[in-house]
Amino acid sequence: MSTFTIDPIFILLTGVVIVVGGIIGLKLHPFLALLLGAFVVALLTPASAIEQFFLAKALAPAAAKQMAHKTIGERIASEFGSTCTKIGILIAMAAIIGKCMLESGAAERIVRSLLNAIGINKAPVAFLASSFFLGVPVFFDTVIFLMMPLAKAMALRTGRYLLLVLSILAGAVMANSLVPPAPGPLFLVGEMQIPIGMMMIAGTILGVITATSGYFFALWVSRKTSVPVRDSAEAKLEDLKNIAAKDDSQLPALWFSLLPVLIPLIFICADTFLNSFYKVGSAETSTVSALIGFVHFFGDKNIALITGAAVALVLLVRQKKISREGVSSFVQSALSTGGGIILITAAGGAFGGMLQQTGISARIEELTRNYQMALIPLAFIIAAVVRTAQGSATVALITASGILAGMASGNLEYHHLYLGLAIGCGSKLVPWMNDAGFWIVCKMSNLTEREALKTFSPMNFVMGCTGLIVIMIAARFIPLI
16 A cells, blocks of 8 residues: 655645744744744654654654654654753853843943044944854854944944844854854865865955955845834843943943853853864863863853853942842843843744754755756755755755766866855755744844844855855866866
C-alpha cells in the first residue's frame, strides 16, 4: 500500500500563510501564531521525512526512528527548548544590561561622548561602523542587545531612530555573514577549503561595500517611513527624556559607562581569537594555561553577558543609590521584558525547526541539482532560498556548501573563494517570521512586524544582491588564480 507524501514546498507555503496571516491579518500575538504555524507544519510532516532529516544530521538509524515517532508536542517543545538554550540567558542578561545603561545614564554618557567626537550628523555612520566591528567576533543577536539601548538614547537627540536601528543591523548582518571568525564564515572556510586569511580580507572588503549599500537603503527608507522611539517597559520615554536633560556631572564616567559592554566584548573576542588561531600544546607554563582557562571561562557568551549584567547592576546602584529591595524590583522589571522576548523568539525557533524537519532543504537541493546556471549565482540562490524557506542561516550555509563543495575543487575560471562569499551573501535573504533573529530585532528595537518586513527584510535583500553583483564583477576581472 503506497503512502501519500506531502511536498515540503506545500507545507512551507501553508506555514507561511498561517504565521503571516495570523500576525498581520488576524492580529494574533506572535507567540500564538508561531506555535500554531509550528503545529500545522508538524502535523503535515510525515514520519519518513523526519527520520530522513535526523539521519542526514548523522544520528544513528534507531535514534532517528525514535525522533520521528515522537509526538507533535514533544517535537515542538524540543525545538522550543533548543532555541531557549541558545538565546535564553543572553536575552535575560541583555535586558538587564540595557535597562541598567538607560536608567543609570550610562547610555546617555556614551551618546554625548560620541556626539562630541564625531558630530550629530555622523552618528548613523558611527553606529554602522561599530556594529560591523562588533559583528565579526560576536554573535549577531549579541550586537543587537548591546547597541539598541544606545540607539534609543541617541534618537532623542537626532530624531532618526529608524536610520540608527537599520545602521546597526546593516553592519552586524554583513560582518557576521562574511568575515571569520564569525561562526558562519568560519564554517564556510572549512567546508569549502578557503584560506582563512583570504576569507577575512575579501569578506571585510565585501562586507564594507554591502553594509554601505544597506546604509544608503536605510537613508532612503527612513525618509519614507517614520518610526518613533516607542514607550516600552524597559525604556520609558519620560525617563529617557529626564536623563537627557541631566547635567554632565550627574552622569557616570565614560569608562564606567562602557564597562558593561566592553567586558563581554573583550572576553568573547579573546576567546574567539584563541579558538581560531591558537593551538593548545604541552609547552605552556602553568600561568599561561591558567590564563587560557580564565579566558575560555569568561569568553563563553552566556558567562560574558552575565558578567556584563553584574557590572551594569553595580553601575546602577552606585549611580542611583538604590537599596537591595530596589535592585530586586528593578531586575524583576527587566526580566519581565526579557521573558516576553524569549518566548516569542523560542516560538520562532520552534516554527523554523518544524520546517527543517519537513525536508525542505533536501527538496531544494533536488530542484537545483541539474539547474544549468553559472555557479556563483547558483550558490547565492540556493543559500537564499533555503534561508528564506526555513529561517536558519546556518542551515542555508550547510546546504549550499554541501551542494557546491565538490564543484569548488573543479577547474574554475576564478578562485572558489567567490563561491563562499556568494553563499555568505545569499544566506542572509530574506529574514521573516520563521527566523529567531527577526524576532530579536523586532522586540529589541520595538519595530512592529509590518515595519520590520518593510525595512529590515528589504535592506537585507539589497545588501545580498549588491554582494552578488560585486562578487561576479570581481570574479570576472580579479579571478585570483
